[in-house]
Amino acid sequence: MIAGMAPGDLNKVLFCNSGSEAADTSLKVALAYHRARGEGHRNIFIGREKGYHGVGFGGMSVGGIPANRKVFGTSLLPRVDHLRFAHDPANAYYNGVEPQSNEDFLLELENRILPLHDASNVAAIIVEPVAGSAGWYVPPQGYLKRLREICDKHGILLIFDEVITGFGRLGTNFGADFYGVVPDMLNFAKAVTNGVIPLGGVICRDKLYDAMMKTEAPEHVIEFFHGYTYSGHPVACAAAIATLNLFKQDNLFQRAGEMGKVLGDAFHSTFKGLPNVVGIRSLGLAAAVELAPIAGSPGKRAYDIFVDCFKKGALVRPAGDVLVIAPPYIVEKSHIDTLVNTLADSVKAHA
Numbered sequence: 530m531i532a533g534m535a536p537g538d539l540n541k542v543l544f545c546n547s548g549s550e551a552a553d554t555s556l557k558v559a560l561a562y563h564r565a566r567g568e569g570h571r572n573i574f575i576g577r578e579k580g581y582h583g584v585g586f587g588g589m590s591v592g593g594i595p596a597n598r599k600v601f602g603t604s605l606l607p608r609v610d611h612l613r614f615a616h617d618p619a620n621a622y623y624n625g626v627e628p629q630s631n632e633d634f635l636l637e638l639e640n641r642i643l644p645l646h647d648a649s650n651v652a653a654i655i656v657e658p659v660a661g662s663a664g665w666y667v668p669p670q671g672y673l674k675r676l677r678e679i680c681d682k683h684g685i686l687l688i689f690d691e692v693i694t695g696f697g698r699l700g701t702n703f704g705a706d707f708y709g710v711v712p713d714m715l716n717f718a719k720a721v722t723n724g725v726i727p728l729g730g731v732i733c734r735d736k737l738y739d740a741m742m743k744t745e746a747p748e749h750v751i752e753f754f755h756g757y758t759y760s761g762h763p764v765a766c767a768a769a770i771a772t773l774n775l776f777k778q779d780n781l782f783q784r785a786g787e788m789g790k791v792l793g794d795a796f797h798s799t800f801k802g803l804p805n806v807v808g809i810r811s812l813g814l815a816a817a818v819e820l821a822p823i824a825g826s827p828g829k830r831a832y833d834i835f836v837d838c839f840k841k842g843a844l845v846r847p848a849g850d851v852l853v854i855a856p857p858y859i860v861e862k863s864h865i866d867t868l869v870n871t872l873a874d875s876v877k878a879h880a
């Protein structure tokens with residue numbers, strides 16, 4: 530079912546139990562794939578500043594949120610670099626579209642990172658199509674297409690971490706569909722079971738499977754020494770089958786796209802001009818309002834607002850000085866109004 534929903538030749542699914550395991554699994558597939566092709570020297574990974582790929586050592590290493598890394602610094606993977614954060618503060622307001630930017634955020638990849646390490650040593654680049662945990666930052670127009678082209682040019686695998694964007698959040702099956710860019714691996718978790726039973730996975734392109742599985746090795750030899758006791762757990766798979774059937778039956782991805790427009794419009798009409806607001810971003814069924822930090826206490830204002838909203842029955846997510854809302858696909862306009870108005874009252878009260 531999952532392969533049938535995924536774009537291009539993303540046809541082979543390796544199951545695990547979480548987004549963190551999906552991140553580590555995808556990095557290990559990248560190493561094993563290159564080695565199977567006689568390019569074992571390709572062992573450098575490139576993540577992105579403010580990226581989030583979970584809490585395993587692999588995901589933490591390619592991740593770019595400092596707080597998730599700082600006390601574990603000595604134990605991170607050694608051969609990792611990071612793309613710069615793909616956000617232009619000069620274009621901090623966008624509603625349901627990819628932002629414009631005059632900056633070329635991938636120039637540094639071509640001019641510094643790849644020459645420094647030599648592209649022939651790079652195994653994979655991993656990014657979230659939209660930076661979720663950092664606070665819903667959408668890359669500028671054309672960014673992911675160009676990243677795909679650069680990876681192709683240098684034989685580098687491109688991994689999309691779609692733990693948040695996968696299964697409908699952008700109104701399409703995957704972020705890859707929204708952007709028209711097919712990665713070599715696509716990591717998923719969360720929405721595949723409606724987030725209530727642990728299931729994650731990595732969808733791989735046929736070429737990865739073929740290079741590792743269609744070999745001369747005898748039948749009894751295990752090709753890829755990786756897997757978890759609970760990979761493909763029957764309960765989790767049953768939950769996924771039920772969830773995916775409901776998504777389809779109730780047309781929930783389309784609904785997510787439609788309600789995303791309602792959410793985006795509500796954010797822009799309500800928060801624009803409120804005190805301390807420095808950015809409003811929406812794409813798919815998620816939206817963020819960014820506030821100026823309190824000098825010397827970054828994150829405090831958003832945290833206080835989160836607590837305030839929670840007490841009033843509205844769950845909003847603080848991420849640094851950003852507040853994010855990503856409601857379930859069955860959300861009604863009245864719920865959006867309640868969430869946005871509660872949040873707006875609180876933003877005004879914490880001016």
Ligand SMILES: Cc1ncc(COP(=O)(O)O)c(C=O)c1O
Pocket residue numbers: 546547548549550552581582583584657661662690691692693718719
């Ligand atoms: C993009 C992304 N990758 C990985 C993870 C980690 O997933 P988990 O918490 O299931 O390990 C998350 C969790 O929020 C995520 O947003």
